[in-house]
Amino acid sequence: MSTFVTQKPALLEKNETALPVRAGCPEITVVVPCYCEAANVRPLVDALTLALAGRDWEVVFVDDNSPDGTIEVVRKLARTNWRVRGISRIGRRGLSTAVIEGALSSSARYVAVMDGDLQHDETRLGTMIDALTSGCCDIAVGSRHVEGGDNSGLANVWRHALSDGGIRLAQMILPVKLGDPMSGFFAFRRDWxxxxxxxxxxxxxxxxxxxxxxxxxxxxxxEIACTFKPRLAGESKLDIMVMIQFLGLMLDKMFHGWLPIRFLVFASVGAIGVLVNIAIMNVLRLAGMEFAIAQSVGTLAAMLINFWLDNTLTYRDRRLKGTRLYGGLFVFLVVCSVGAWANIGIAQIFQQGGQTFDKASAAGAVIGVVWNYAVSSTLIWRRK
Incomplete structure (x- = not known):
């Protein structure tokens, strides 16, 4: 539990009195990962103040450098409210890593996680914390899919379908019975x-x-029954890319981390590029274009498609924007060109060594994609 002590500075101006200074940490930390939620920060703090009245708590907003000034709203509140803290992340994005950083920044006994869009029912936080303090569970989940729960706040049929499909897939591999494994509203013991x-x-x-x-x-x-309320401001982040990343997470856990999911996605994007290259080249050949020109146009189109897909999907958490996008595209084209020459060179070496054409081509392709992936990860979409 936190306490307040009166700390007297070494020097005080005339008529100035010492102010109470908070000592210790709160019992509960609410972690709120956010991106472009400036309009929701103050209403959420007000809602938490009512929901957690009588409890010792703080809220930590983990902001991924939102262009709408979310972190500035948090800082303004923090100047007058000690319960409010903010973590500003530069050069990286992602809800999961934001939650991890927020939770590890806490010294509280209990940590709760909720979205910053006011769709989670904050009035259920007390019940979730009580379930943890009773010792009956390691993690309390705000569930839309138990008796008394409701998920009508999802925006449309498409988002309902994405959520329901994800739930069914998750339940196939979970080691515990859980009605709402897609929930982003839960609490746990920090030490656990x-x-x-x-x-x-x-x-x-x-x-x-x-x-x-x-x-x-x-x-x-x-599982604690809760309702999922309609969003009042901002935009939902649930889209098909989120579900693809969710599938990647499932594969990663099923194979205990030894399967490089990002590499597989990168290679799959490369395979799409090959199909694009072949399709465009064939169309241009049918139109009477010379083979060398048709192949060059198809290759360039494939590289552009690959760059867009990698920036949108493979490296979604490191997505390039603004001037970095154009610089990254230029480097990507150079890297892929070098990779293509390496592909051809390695294939020739294997063929001269007595390997069949198919095996030599496969060896060249593997070396090419490994080169492209290694350089892309460390040079173009490197972590900041």
């Missing part, structure tokens, strides 16, 4: 989480699945 944190992949947006599948032993889970 700290032991799991090194095992987390931090990929994608569905951190609850990552936590449960990373635990060395199946955790004890308690």
């Amino acid at each position: 989480f700290v032991n799991i944190a090194p095992r987390l992949s931090g990929a994608g947006f569905k951190i609850l699945m990552d936590i449960i599948l990373s635990a060395p032993e199946p955790p004890r889970v308690e």
